[in-house]
Amino acid sequence: MPDTLSEKIYYKAPVFVQNSIFTLQGWKLARKRYNPFFYKYLEQLKRMQWWSDEQIKLYQDKNIMMIVRHAYDTVPFYRQLYDDNGVDVSRIKSTSDLKHLPVVTKKMVKEKNHDMISSAFKKGSLIKGLTSGTTGAPVTIYQTAESLASQWATWWRHKSRFGLTIMDRHLTFGSKIPVDQSQSRTPYWRSDFLNNRVYLSIYHISKQTVEDIVDYLNSTNFDFFTGWPSIMYVLAALMEESKLRLYNRPKYIVTGSEVLLPAYESLISRVFGVPVTEQYGMAEFAGNMSKCEHGNFHEDFECCFVEGLPIDGSDCHNLILTGWANLCMPFIRYEVGDYGTPLEQCCPCGRESKCFVSIDGRLEDFIVAPDGRKIIGMASVLKHAKNAGQIQIYQNAAGKVEFRIVPAPGFGEDDIETLTREFQKRAGREIEISFKITDKIEKTSSGKLKAVISEVPE
Numbered sequence: 001m002p003d004t005l006s007e008k009i010y011y012k013a014p015v016f017v018q019n020s021i022f023t024l025q026g027w028k029l030a031r032k033r034y035n036p037f038f039y040k041y042l043e044q045l046k047r048m049q050w051w052s053d054e055q056i057k058l059y060q061d062k063n064i065m066m067i068v069r070h071a072y073d074t075v076p077f078y079r080q081l082y083d084d085n086g087v088d089v090s091r092i093k094s095t096s097d098l099k100h101l102p103v104v105t106k107k108m109v110k111e112k113n114h115d116m117i118s119s120a121f122k123k124g125s126l127i128k129g130l131t132s133g134t135t136g137a138p139v140t141i142y143q144t145a146e147s148l149a150s151q152w153a154t155w156w157r158h159k160s161r162f163g164l165t166i167m168d169r170h171l172t173f174g175s176k177i178p179v180d181q182s183q184s185r186t187p188y189w190r191s192d193f194l195n196n197r198v199y200l201s202i203y204h205i206s207k208q209t210v211e212d213i214v215d216y217l218n219s220t221n222f223d224f225f226t227g228w229p230s231i232m233y234v235l236a237a238l239m240e241e242s243k244l245r246l247y248n249r250p251k252y253i254v255t256g257s258e259v260l261l262p263a264y265e266s267l268i269s270r271v272f273g274v275p276v277t278e279q280y281g282m283a284e285f286a287g288n289m290s291k292c293e294h295g296n297f298h299e300d301f302e303c304c305f306v307e308g309l310p311i312d313g314s315d316c317h318n319l320i321l322t323g324w325a326n327l328c329m330p331f332i333r334y335e336v337g338d339y340g341t342p343l344e345q346c347c348p349c350g351r352e353s354k355c356f357v358s359i360d361g362r363l364e365d366f367i368v369a370p371d372g373r374k375i376i377g378m379a380s381v382l383k384h385a386k387n388a389g390q391i392q393i394y395q396n397a398a399g400k401v402e403f404r405i406v407p408a409p410g411f412g413e414d415d416i417e418t419l420t421r422e423f424q425k426r427a428g429r430e431i432e433i434s435f436k437i438t439d440k441i442e443k444t445s446s447g448k449l450k451a452v453i454s455e456v457p458e
């Protein structure tokens with residue numbers, strides 16, 4: 001829903017007016033995102049992804065040195081942080097020197113939000129955005145026109161690996177609410193004609209509407225679908241249940257904004273009959289990683305350096321990101337709250353940038369053990385839920401968890417045994433497990449389906 005117009009007027013307007021408003025808003029967004037820097041960067045990025053290991057290292061070292069110096073000289077937050085920790089910034093010359101710098105947490109960013117802006121820029125000239133975490137209040141992020149263009153170029157470079165271009169027609173599954181909640185007949189979607197994009201209202205995906213939605217998808221051509229995997233997964237599960245098929249298929253499905261759990265990926269690609277790829281990014285633009293044709297996440301080394309810090313008792317690494325594309329609000333050694341599993345060998349695609357096999361979830365995907373310990377990485381248990389339509393781990397008391405499951409055909413004792421075993425591998429045997437079979441799992445207020453919810457009081 002456009003923020004600039006009164007919702008009341010918007011929702012009462014006829015569909016063609018609503019489409020015009022979306023198109024107008026799309027025109028404004030496109031002017032910001034696809035400015036002249038964008039096309040220059042996109043071409044550069046397409047070439048740079050084939051750089052050698054040595055070229056990448058030299059380039060990253062040069063940028064690390066630059067951003068640390070720039071942050072110390074112009075950003076009050078970093079000057080204070082480095083002075084307090086006795087850091088001599090002139091000694092930070094390469095990615096291997098980063099370990100001498102303190103880690104920046106989300107809490108620090110929230111508290112020192114205004115001290116994080118570089119004095120080299122006028123605040124009024126910057127582009128304002130918000131973080132979109134599923135937990136906690138959003139934080140304001142500032143970007144320059146150049147960094148926003150480079151972020152969008154990074155995202156489109158990812159799509160270009162799968163033959164997609166900026167002109168391609170696409171369907172978006174996201175947070176916008178394009179259709180009044182009370183509307184109970186088609187169309188449950190609105191169009192931005194300028195960007196060749198249609199927004200599907202994710203709040204209207206249900207048993208009652210699924211047939212209309214699939215009829216629409218079969219009546220029109222899309223090059224790709226994009227957006228939140230948990231929502232595409234809900235639509236795919238409803239289609240399978242109602243035995244509805246997609247005949248008019250897009251070339252690819254591109255997901256982002258949340259973890260694409262293997263259970264989501266297999267159902268989405270099976271039901272839509274289309275391969276799925278994803279990229280990992282964030283509003284802060286502290287870093288970005290994009291999958292290649294072989295399904296591995298490559299560090300987008302042109303804009304960032306990704307460190308993976310080992311976590312005790314887990315194969316996952318805590319991701320610490322340093323970005324240098326956004327000079328007005330730099331993030332240096334930022335603990336973003338996500339974790340990933342590094343790829344030890346080279347990726348067969350031929351790109352020599354650092355790789356992760358998977359982004360396994362958020363540090364917030366934890367449960368609490370009876371002794372008060374937080375056990376992270378619990379979303380990875382759900383990989384093993386082969387016959388669950390939807391699944392979630394819910395906890396409201398330490399020492400107890402509930403698996404909430406919307407079963408798919410074939411779900412049975414074997415699945416329960418596997419989930420129990422995988423859960424106990426990670427969390428031990430002291431936690432009592434129960435299984436609740438249900439026909440619906442509630443989404444968060446932002447419309448996402450959370451994999452793990454722990455409401456144990458601290």
Ligand SMILES: [Zn+2]
Pocket residue numbers: 292293294295296298347348349350351
């Ligand atoms: Zn690769």
